[in-house]
Amino acid sequence: MMKLDRFLKETFRLNSDILGMPRRCTTESHYTFANGYQVPNGRVVSSNFLGVNYDEKLQGQNSKEFDAFRHNSPATKIERNIILFGLGKHACPGRYFAITLIKMILHHVMLKYNVKTEFENVVPRNHIGFFIGPTKPGESGIVLENSD
Numbered sequence: 001m002m003k004l005d006r007f008l009k010e011t012f013r014l015n016s017d018i019l020g021m022p023r024r025c026t027t028e029s030h031y032t033f034a035n036g037y038q039v040p041n042g043r044v045v046s047s048n049f050l051g052v053n054y055d056e057k058l059q060g061q062n063s064k065e066f067d068a069f070r071h072n073s074p075a076t077k078i079e080r081n082i083i084l085f086g087l088g089k090h091a092c093p094g095r096y097f098a099i100t101l102i103k104m105i106l107h108h109v110m111l112k113y114n115v116k117t118e119f120e121n122v123v124p125r126n127h128i129g130f131f132i133g134p135t136k137p138g139e140s141g142i143v144l145e146n147s148d
Contacts, residue, residue, distance in 0.1 A: 001103070002074075003068070004103055004106070005071075005073075005074045005075045005099075006068055006069055006070070006071050006072070006075075007068045008075045008099065008102060008103070009070075009071045009073075009074075009075040009082065009084075010066060010067060010068055010070050010071060011066075012075065012082070012084045013053050013059070013070075013071075013082050013084070014053065014064075014066055016049055016050060016053055016083075016084070016132070017132045018049050018132070019048075019049060019050055019132065020046040020047050020048050020049055020050075021046060021047050021049065022044050022045070022046045023044070023045055023046070023047075024042065024043070024044050025039045025040065025041055025042060025043050025044075025045065026041070027041055028041060029041055047083075049083050052081065052082075052083055053082070053083075055081075058080075058081040059081060074099075075099045076095045076096050076099050078091045085098075109144070111147075112146070112147060112148075113144040113145060113146060113147055114144070114145045114146075114147050115142065115143070115144060116142075116143045116145065117141050117142060117143070118141040118142070118143055119141040
């Protein structure tokens with residue numbers, strides 16, 4: 001299961017569905033970052049999740065390429081270089097259930113189906129504001145054939 005954890009973590013890192021997270025500054029006058037940069041009250045700022053996911057300082061060399069063995073920790077472990085389930089005390093409490101369910105679904109698909117791709121190239125992402133939406137029906141390029 002450790003290899004599947006590594007595979008899932010890298011898949012989530014490389015194919016995040018959230019580009020960033022907008023937040024409004026609610027302090028009385030302004031918020032000052034450690035580097036001295038100030039954000040005035042009422043201003044909307046956004047974290048750049050894809051920037052973190054693709055940063056070679058955080059992810060190592062070839063950060064825009066899939067490497068199933070890039071990670072050594074479970075997919076449920078909260079780390080600053082992977083913003084999958086949030087950070088700190090606000091991390092998603094359902095992450096253990098979610099990862100277990102994803103593993104069960106993958107196990108079922110691998111046992112029951114032959115998985116093939118229809119296209120040589122990857123289908124382009126569907127950007128919708130701060131989110132990346134699913135591909136349109138029939139355009140994913142994934143073909144499932146019964147293995148019976």
